[in-house]
Amino acid sequence: MSGTGTATGTPTGNESNLESAMQLMIQTFHKYSGNEGDKYTLSRGELKEMLTQELGNYLGNPQDKDAVDKVMGDLDANNDGEVDFTEFIILVGALTVACNDFFQEYHNDDKNDKKGK
Template identity: 50%
Template sequence: MLCSCLSQALAVLVCTFQRYSKQEGDRFTLSRGELKELLEKELPSLGDEGAFEELLSILDANKDGEVDFQEYIRFVAVACTLCHEFFVDSPVVLPRGQ
């Protein structure tokens, strides 16, 4: 059975969080190091160290020094919104392999 594009996208978002969050400490949160590695490997165009520090302070809504899944998914939602706004007038093209 083939999964829909949206099902696959949701699975990738969840699995990406889990892949990085289980590396150290609490497997239900991203430590500062885990978040930094996730961003460097998955979204390398995001910016420099200053941009990372600012993003971390915004994402860590409860100020516990880590990013839980709810905080991560709010970031994903904002990133999706920005991508939608950027590509709103572009032709609809499915990702490769679809």
């Protein structure tokens, strides 16, 4: 990675916005994954903490046990009871797509409202 200071993604200040976003996703995952058990996966508790702290605005009420269980079940493709980095990126990607779709619809609705005036 040419814009990073080390293989761990330490920012150098020369990275693009997209490179910075990728580094931030990696850093965020590892901020929570190392708290208990395997340092390269998110346990149910680590996932709940990450959802609450990092995605609470997009997921509604991540404190809800059923909501956390549903997210865990949806993400844990290999059914090992933990979420690895690939499974985490699937969540972030799916949320990003959903946000993009929402904002496109919102923008289109806004355009239609202005035409109707």
